[in-house]
Amino acid sequence: MSTNSVTAQTEEVIQPDPSRTYNLTSYEKKRQTFSWDEAVKGLGAASSGKWNAAYECIDRHVEEGFAEKTALLFTDGEKEESYTFGEVKTITDSYARVLKSGGVAKGSRVFIFLPKSPDCYFTILAAIKAGAIAGPLFEAFKEDAVRERMEDCEAEFLITDSELGKRVPEKDIPSLRKTWEITSLREEACGFADEEDPTVWLGEEDGMLIHYTSGSTGKPKGVLHVQRAISHQYISGKWVLDVHEDDVYWCTSHPGWVTGSVYGVFAPWLNRATVVIHGGRFDADEWYSLIERFKVTIWYSAPTAFRMLMSKGNLFENYNLSSLRHILSVGEPLNPEVIHWAGQNFGVRIHDTWWMTETGAHLIVNLPSEAVKPGSMGRPLPGIEVAILDETGEPLPAGETGELAVKAPWPGLMKTIWKNEQKFRSYFTEDSWYLSGDTAYRDEDGYIFFSGRNDDLINTAGERVGPFEVESRLIEHPAVAEAGVIGKPDPVRGEIIKAFITLREGFTDSSNLRESVRFFVREGLSAHAAPREIEVVEELPKTKISGKILRRVLKAGELSKYKEASQV
Numbered sequence: 001m002s003t004n005s006v007t008a009q010t011e012e013v014i015q016p017d018p019s020r021t022y023n024l025t026s027y028e029k030k031r032q033t034f035s036w037d038e039a040v041k042g043l044g045a046a047s048s049g050k051w052n053a054a055y056e057c058i059d060r061h062v063e064e065g066f067a068e069k070t071a072l073l074f075t076d077g078e079k080e081e082s083y084t085f086g087e088v089k090t091i092t093d094s095y096a097r098v099l100k101s102g103g104v105a106k107g108s109r110v111f112i113f114l115p116k117s118p119d120c121y122f123t124i125l126a127a128i129k130a131g132a133i134a135g136p137l138f139e140a141f142k143e144d145a146v147r148e149r150m151e152d153c154e155a156e157f158l159i160t161d162s163e164l165g166k167r168v169p170e171k172d173i174p175s176l177r178k179t180w181e182i183t184s185l186r187e188e189a190c191g192f193a194d195e196e197d198p199t200v201w202l203g204e205e206d207g208m209l210i211h212y213t214s215g216s217t218g219k220p221k222g223v224l225h226v227q228r229a230i231s232h233q234y235i236s237g238k239w240v241l242d243v244h245e246d247d248v249y250w251c252t253s254h255p256g257w258v259t260g261s262v263y264g265v266f267a268p269w270l271n272r273a274t275v276v277i278h279g280g281r282f283d284a285d286e287w288y289s290l291i292e293r294f295k296v297t298i299w300y301s302a303p304t305a306f307r308m309l310m311s312k313g314n315l316f317e318n319y320n321l322s323s324l325r326h327i328l329s330v331g332e333p334l335n336p337e338v339i340h341w342a343g344q345n346f347g348v349r350i351h352d353t354w355w356m357t358e359t360g361a362h363l364i365v366n367l368p369s370e371a372v373k374p375g376s377m378g379r380p381l382p383g384i385e386v387a388i389l390d391e392t393g394e395p396l397p398a399g400e401t402g403e404l405a406v407k408a409p410w411p412g413l414m415k416t417i418w419k420n421e422q423k424f425r426s427y428f429t430e431d432s433w434y435l436s437g438d439t440a441y442r443d444e445d446g447y448i449f450f451s452g453r454n455d456d457l458i459n460t461a462g463e464r465v466g467p468f469e470v471e472s473r474l475i476e477h478p479a480v481a482e483a484g485v486i487g488k489p490d491p492v493r494g495e496i497i498k499a500f501i502t503l504r505e506g507f508t509d510s511s512n513l514r515e516s517v518r519f520f521v522r523e524g525l526s527a528h529a530a531p532r533e534i535e536v537v538e539e540l541p542k543t544k545i546s547g548k549i550l551r552r553v554l555k556a557g558e559l560s561k562y563k564e565a566s567q568v
C-alpha cells in the first residue's frame, strides 16, 4: 500500500457557534440510538410504501402547503429566474408527461446533457418522475467522454440543447431511441399542461440515478443508485447541511457529478430548501455577488474553489456576505489554512465531508454542532461504521494508517456497477467492509484524517480522473507512441494531470507539439481531463514481465522533484 502516512496529529480544535440551533445536537447519543428507519420517516414513502424521489423533492411540499415557497433561484451573472415549488411541480409534471408519451418508462435510461440551469434540474426530476433512471452528464464532456458513457449504459433517451447536442455521436449509440432538444421539450410540454399525475411509483430497489466515475484502470464505470438512497440523502441534508425552513442553499457542483446531483438537487429539496443555481464557470466576483444578491445561508463547495477565492485576496470585502452561516466542503483534502481563511473573513468554519460516487451520500462528516479539528474529514455519520484496515483486512488501532473501509450496507450505497456485477463485488471484503481505496487514520476521538489513495486515481480540483481514460486518448494522437499519466501535487488544484509520453518516429518534441497533444485530449474528453503538463521522454518505466507502464515510478520521480522544490 503506498501511503504517505500522516501521523502528526493536529492539536487545534474549533468549537461550534453556541448561539445557533442545529438540527442534530447530540452526536454521541444519536450514534448509539439511531436506526435507518428513523431517516425514512421524513419521507412520504414511509407511510405510502411508494417511492419516487421526484415526488419527495417537490410534490410532497406542494401537498403539504408550500406551493408558494421559493424552490429555486438561478443566475448566470446576467439573467435571473425564480421558481416556487408549485411552479417546479407544474414544469416537472408536464416534462414527465412528454417523456412518457415519447416512450420513457420504468427503468429507461434518460441521459441529460445540459448546462447548469433550471432545466437541467427539472429534466432530472422529470425523468425520475416518469420512472426512469436519470443519467446527468457534466457539461464540459466532449464526444469521447459522452460516447463511452451512453454506449455502456445503453442510453435510450437524451435531453440536450443545440450546443451540447453537437457533441453526442448519435450514430455510435444504437440504443438511443429519441432525443429531445430542450426548447422543443418545453414547447411540447405546453400541450401536456393539466392532465393526470404522471408519477410512476417505484420500489426502494428501483433505479433512479446513474453516474459514471473513473477507476484507476479501465473505462469509467456506471454507478447505479436506487430510490432507497433518498432516506440517506434526506437525513444528511437535515443534519449535515443543516437545512432550516428559511435557508437559501447553494451547491456549486454541476449535477453531472454526484455532489451536484445528490447535494445540488436531492438532499436540499428533500429538506425543502430554497436552492440556488449558478450558471457558467467559476468567477470570484460573480460568486461573491451571488451570495450577496440571493443572501445565501448554506454554501457547499470544494477546496480548490476556496483556494481560488483565497488567491483573490480581499476581494470579498466588496461584498456583503453576512448571510453565510454554514459552509461545507467535499472532494479533496481541505487544508487547515482554508478553514482559517473562512473563519477570519466570514466568521464561520468550513465543514469537511467525505463520501464517494459509489457511497451515494455523506459517510464521514463534520456536523455543525460538533468540534472541528482542522485537517480532519470528521467522524462517521450516525448509522455509519468505519474502520481503518491493514493489508490483511484487519482493523487497525487509532493513529495507524491503512485503508478506509465502511461496513455495508447503508441506504445510499450504490446498487451495482452497470453491467459489471463483478466489479461491484470487488469493492467488498468477505466481512462486508466496503473498501474505499482511500488511506486514512483515526485519532483517539474517532476523527478521521485523510492521507491518500492506494491506487493511481487522480483528484484534480476535486474531480476524479482515471489515468487510463487520459492515456487511451493520448495514444490516439498521431505523434504519441506511449503514455503514462499521473497526478502531480499542486498548491491550488490539489493535483494537476501530468502526462509522460514517448513520440512516434518522425516527431520531435516542441511546445507546439505538446500544445497540440493537450488540445487533442481537451477536445476529445473534456477540459478537466486534459494534462496541464506534458513531458516527452525517451522511454517509460515498465514492468519487466508484462510491459505495463509503471505509473508509480513516474509518480515517485515527480514527488521527489516536488519535495526538493518545496524545501528551497
Ligand code: WT7
Binding pocket: 213, 258, 259, 329, 330, 331, 332, 333, 334, 352, 353, 354, 355, 356, 357, 358, 377, 436, 437, 438, 450, 453, 459, 462, 463, 464
Ligand atoms: C474520492 C471520491 C462524492 C464526493 C465528491 C467526490 C476524494 C472525497 C474528500 C475529502 C479528501 C476526499 C477521495 C474519494 N475525497 N472527499 N473530504 N477529503 N479526499 O466524489 O468523484 O467519487 O471521488 O474523492 O479520494 O475516494 P468522487
